[in-house]
Amino acid sequence: MKFPADLQGLRRSFILTGGEVSREKVFESWINRVDPMHPDLLGWAWACFFWFSAFSAIFCAIHTALLLFTPVACSSFYKNKS
Numbered sequence: 001m002k003f004p005a006d007l008q009g010l011r012r013s014f015i016l017t018g019g020e021v022s023r024e025k026v027f028e029s030w031i032n033r034v035d036p037m038h039p040d041l042l043g044w045a046w047a048c049f050f051w052f053s054a055f056s057a058i059f060c061a062i063h064t065a066l067l068l069f070t071p072v073a074c075s076s077f078y079k080n081k082s
Helices: 005-016 023-033 039-081
Strands: none
16 A cells, blocks of 8 residues: 655554554644645645636626616617607
């Protein structure tokens, strides 16, 4: 069975100590595994921020246009109707 590189040491110490591994060691291995400053996670964070910003800007632009031009369009439509 293959283990990730950061868990290899944990597995080795588990075998050497007869099955006793401190909670700190387990916690430390998982903290190292999920590093918030890891370049991949930062890339995902920036990508999500960018796409959220882009879609919200488009959403706001469409709704602003609808709010501004709907009354004008409706008033001209009703003027031509009568």
